[in-house]
Amino acid sequence: MPEITLQPISVMTDGGGHEGHLVLAAGHLVAVLSRVTAEETLGEREQIEGWFLEAGFGPCGPLMSVTPPVFTDLDQALAWIRTRLEAGLDPS
Amino acid sequence: MTNPLILKLEQRDQLSDAEKRALENAISRVRVVEADEDIVREGDRPNESSLLLDGFAARYKLVSNGRRQISALHVPGDFLDLHSFLLKTMDHGVLALTTCRIAAVPHATLEKITDEFPHLTRMLWLNTLIDGAIHREWLTAMGRLSATAHMAHLICELYLRLKVVGRAEGDTVQLPITQAELGDTLGLSTVHVNRVLQELRKEGLIRFQGDSLTILDWERLKKVGEFTSTYLSLQNEHR
DSSP states (O other): OOOOEEEEEEEEETEEEEEEEEEEEEEEEEEEEEEEEEGTTSSSSSOOOOEEEEOOOOOGSSSTOOOOBBBBSSSHHHHHHHHHHHHHTTTO | OOOOHHHHHHHHOOOOHHHHHHHHOOOEEEEETTTTTTEOOOTTOOOEEEEEEEEOOOOEEGGGGOOEEEEEEEETTTTTTTHHHHHOOOOEEEESOOOEEEEEEEEHHHHHHHHHHHHHHHHHHHHHHHHOOOHHHHHHHHHHSSSSHHHHHHHHHHHHHHTTTTTTEEEEEEEEOOOOHHHHHHHHHHHHHHHHHHHHHHSSSSEETTTEEEEEEHHHHHHHTOOGGGGGOOSSSOO
């Protein structure tokens, strides 16, 4: 399992900067996460605030996975990323 | 209140009194389906077709992990499964998004209509052709338009479809669809749906409060959505 590191970064969404993180696996960018408010998850079955996968690369990207639901915390987000890095073509 | 199916068909061609009577008499019963209940299920082999009289419904399919794609949205006047008359087995489900009033039209009655009313049969055929045209348009929008353009396109289409059946008040329609349901329709996450709606609001194109959607700038909204209404076959001409 490659080492996962996070780098804080501001992500431009919604016409403004959102708190975000670059997620690297063994030094390669695999995901960009941003903080979303409850307002942005309005009309979802469960309206929560948390972390949203703004972009994914490789096994975390659109060629091999589908956009996951908003994660309630960073640990959940990283757990998903780790699963994707190990999973290959299984889309969950 | 005029049967919305008659309004929908009369937009596209004249119906004779006999044809209108045949459609009214084709309804064997009216039932109510509550929101979030299936109207028809994948795998069903119904012996009647369901006509939506009131409410909103969604044609959908589930894939692994319970993810859902909505392949069509239905408004009053739409047949939810006219094609089940000929396709026999449902390859997808239809869900009530709101409380729906559904008219049942037995397949035996539809068969009699095809025997006795050739023009009306062509109008029913036109109905399924329009469904197909909408699917093609949605496919193009989903594949090649930005999410914002895709949403603009969908809004233009739903507004016109509701207007045809008398459900528009000026530039405003009631659209009781959640962001999650819009996401399942457009192939977007709920976060993206909210952002896209925000963008359209910010640009002064729509106002969306509760279920009420008002189009503020029709020409610009059409431009953003690359929308032309040709595929809806809205012209009245001999069919």
